[in-house]
Amino acid sequence: MNIIKAIRGTRDILPEEVSYWQEIETTARNILAQACYQEIRTPVFEQTSLFERGIGTETDVVGKEMYSFVDKGDRPITLRPEGTAGVVRAFIENNLYSSGGVQRLWYSGPMFRYERPQAGRQRQFHQIGLELLGSSDPRADVEAIALAADLLRTLGLSKLQLSLNSVGTGADRSNYRQALVDYLTPYQSELDPDSQTRLLHNPMRILDSKDERTIAIAQNAPKIIDFLSDSSRNHFDQVQQLLSDLGISYQLNHCLVRGLDYYSHTAFEIQSTDLGAQATVCGGGRYDGLVKELGGPDTPAIGWAMGMERLILLLQQQRSASLSQPDFYIVSRGTSAEAKALIIAQKLRHSGFTVDLDLSGSAFSKQFKRANRQGAIACLIMGDSEAATDTVQLKWMKTQIQQTLIIAELLAKTTELTQQLAENRQ
Structure with a gap:
């Protein structure tokens, strides 16, 4: 096909x-x-x-x-x-x-x-x-x-x-037109085909030609400024x-x-x-x-x-372009963990943060690789153990420092998170 x-x-x-x-x-x-x-x-x-x-x-x-x-x-x-x-x-x-x-x-x-x-x-x-x-x-x-x-x-x-x-x-251009035609007529055969046609209908447009020979000829043409x-x-x-x-x-x-x-x-x-x-x-x-x-x-x-x-x-x-750098990349695996990860993602987005939620369900190692490719500033990690205790692992990608936070505590500290993101932005 x-x-x-x-x-x-x-x-x-x-x-x-x-x-x-x-x-x-x-x-x-x-x-x-x-x-x-x-x-x-x-x-x-x-x-x-x-x-x-x-x-x-x-x-x-x-x-x-x-x-x-x-x-x-x-x-x-x-x-x-x-x-x-x-x-x-x-x-x-x-x-x-x-x-x-x-x-x-x-x-x-x-x-x-x-x-x-x-x-x-x-x-x-x-x-x-x-x-x-x-x-x-x-x-x-x-x-x-x-x-x-x-x-x-x-x-x-x-x-x-x-x-x-x-x-x-218009009156200035009418006065200029004849002087321009008089100058260009002896060069008519040397002009590009479009300019040869314009000589009869719209000679000023010849000055806008991109043909090298026509440009060279036009350089010595009368100047409209002298006819204003x-x-x-x-x-x-x-x-x-x-x-x-x-x-x-x-x-x-x-x-x-x-x-x-x-x-x-x-x-x-x-x-x-x-x-x-x-x-x-x-x-x-x-x-x-x-x-x-x-x-x-x-x-x-x-x-x-x-x-x-x-x-x-x-x-x-x-300068080189780059995709927008997410504040947080959420890594999760397990039915309960993945459901809670979606809730965290939405709440952080509502608080003004840029959040990329991994939807692959693949191994943690593969999800971490995608987080690095995206240039994420921090990872939020949730597995079965975190889901059971309503916690989340916060890992700063620049320093590799990782800490355990209660989910409610994470969502409540938006001002502190904003400051930490600025400090860890790569």
Whole structure:
């Protein structure tokens, strides 16, 4: 019989890795809550038109990478390839703008893109992201960037570089477009096939190419910063000054345009030198026209998303994962002993301790070996003699010190146990 395997581009997240996911999610939740961001949860599939209108039909995401299908009601449906469009749709549909002011939202969950799987890039991948809607102030841009930097720093990640650019307004990009086309046209035959097509339809997207020859050509292309209006340039200057005021270092990257059509003004990426080709761990920017494009009121906004898988790759390079270390591992054998061991386990769990109860009924020696593999701090041992006297043997694995305790006494001394666990933690 053939074994059924996970679909290419998806993967199981096994227990030894889950601790990394929980750490990132908990850290993000705490940091964003301190900045008054509220969590929002949107569906994993939406109407296909949401992404076609929001992201842009000329992008690789819409043109090549979306998982789209027609459902039983003959409706075109797409698994979400990114988080912003769904959040904006929810913002409009649920009138979150009605109270005025700023909406600070964050999300996490799976996204789906049909790409060639490799380390740090899967067809089902996961993101944490934030969206700040309702402010055109440069301080909003810098708040978003600073929170991303805070999250990465709190996780202990290093060797990170913030790249920054401005893609201006639609009018700025129209002024820039012709200059870019004029520069690239003589090189058309040297560009990669996708860029040759983009030259006719969306030339700025050529700056986002990963082809080495195209990248080399683009390095000497006109810079959009030279085509910004005074107001766009002033906005970008303020962003740079505020970043400097916060001590956040950055480098200008005039080829940074991001891969989605909804961006305007500030665009940024945070990259790691430890990730090779898939170097970007956080990307985002301002998208002042998206809410209006999707049928809502004219609402400026900025946001970013981080790839969970790439964050975990970096964390794994810095430290090794381990399964959670139980406070107590309960070893028992015999009908009466095993029944009482279950009661002890539940009562200790209710008191806040982490308890692993061996259910094998095997020899004590085998149960002790499993306790060592689990990294248990202490073993509670119960056999027929202990069951008959309502006692239990407490053995500290680090020192091998063992003592006999009355069960009621053990369950009553939670404060002392907590202190002893801390002293014996390996």
